[in-house]
Amino acid sequence: MWSWVGHRVTGVVIFFFLLVHVLDTSLVRVSPEAYTAVIGAYKNPIMGLGEAGLVAAIVFHAFNGLRIIAVDFWKNGPKYQRQLLWGVLALWAVTMIPFLIRHLSIVFGGH
Amino acid sequence: MSANTIASPRSGGIKYNRNKGSGSNFEMAAWLFMRLSGVVLVVLIFGHLFVNLMVGEGIHAIDFGFVAGKWASPFWQVWDLAMLWLAMLHGTNGVRTIINDYAERDGTRMTLKTVLYIASAVIIVLGTLVIFTFDPCPAGAVIDLPSFCPAP
Numbered sequence: 001m002w003s004w005v006g007h008r009v010t011g012v013v014i015f016f017f018l019l020v021h022v023l024d025t026s027l028v029r030v031s032p033e034a035y036t037a038v039i040g041a042y043k044n045p046i047m048g049l050g051e052a053g054l055v056a057a058i059v060f061h062a063f064n065g066l067r068i069i070a071v072d073f074w075k076n077g078p079k080y081q082r083q084l085l086w087g088v089l090a091l092w093a094v095t096m097i098p099f100l101i102r103h104l105s106i107v108f109g110g111h
Numbered sequence: 112m113s114a115n116t117i118a119s120p121r122s123g124g125i126k127y128n129r130n131k132g133s134g135s136n137f138e139m140a141a142w143l144f145m146r147l148s149g150v151v152l153v154v155l156i157f158g159h160l161f162v163n164l165m166v167g168e169g170i171h172a173i174d175f176g177f178v179a180g181k182w183a184s185p186f187w188q189v190w191d192l193a194m195l196w197l198a199m200l201h202g203t204n205g206v207r208t209i210i211n212d213y214a215e216r217d218g219t220r221m222t223l224k225t226v227l228y229i230a231s232a233v234i235i236v237l238g239t240l241v242i243f244t245f246d247p248c249p250a251g252a253v254i255d256l257p258s259f260c261p262a263p
Binding site for chain 1: 116117146149150152153156157160164165168169170171173174175176178179195198199202203205206209230234237238240241244245249254255256
């Protein structure tokens with residue numbers, strides 16, 4: 001049940017980010033100055049942490065989505081759904097640790 | 112599971128008012144689309160995040176020239192176009208499902224879904240136009256141009 005709640009919550013969060021992300025990227029069609037100014041506003045530690053949270057949500061939604069596909073299409077999927085959830089959480093951690101080391105050192109590394 | 116259980120949406124007052132014999136496979140097509148687009152989106156979005164956040168200087172490198180350099184290549188145009196359409200349709204269908212589950216009044220449900228569909232259509236059309244009408248070396252621009260633009 002909690003994986004289902006998590007899948008819905010992360011899905012909605014990602015969707016609203018996507019709406020904003022297409023709008024900010026569309027500024028490339030306005031002018032280089034407009035795009036670079038708005039993207040520049042994202043380049044601070046608070047937004048850097050927000051990006052880390054967003055990626056955490058995306059990675060969970062991605063791996064849990066693959067688990068849902070396994071439960072739906074693999075013969076033994078429903079039987080092992082609980083073990084698959086542990087697999088999702090393990091893969092999430094294995095993906096997030098190197099990502100966070102790299103991303104946060106870029107964000108907080110100063111430039 | 113027994114202590115903290117969230118009831119399934121629409122499970123109160125059991126009454127199955129399913130559409131009988133509407134003859135449409137739309138819901139099954141939508142269900143299948145979520146799984147197929149989901150697999151493709153894992154590849155597209157993980158690639159997008161890796162190239163934009165992990166390679167080189169990561170997020171510090173992102174400016175107009177970075178985007179212009181990527182979209183100078185048809186490979187990234189197609190990649191981003193596929194990502195835009197699949198992610199928007201996947202997300203719109205997901206939010207549609209959530210609205211259907213929790214907005215119980217007919218009027219509320221219709222209003223929310225109308226707003227959702229208009230917002231999604233605007234974003235898909237806008238994003239598609241931007242990818243196809245993008246000019247990496249706009250006249251009069253001076254900052255952050257990609258290196259292949261002629262000197263102003």
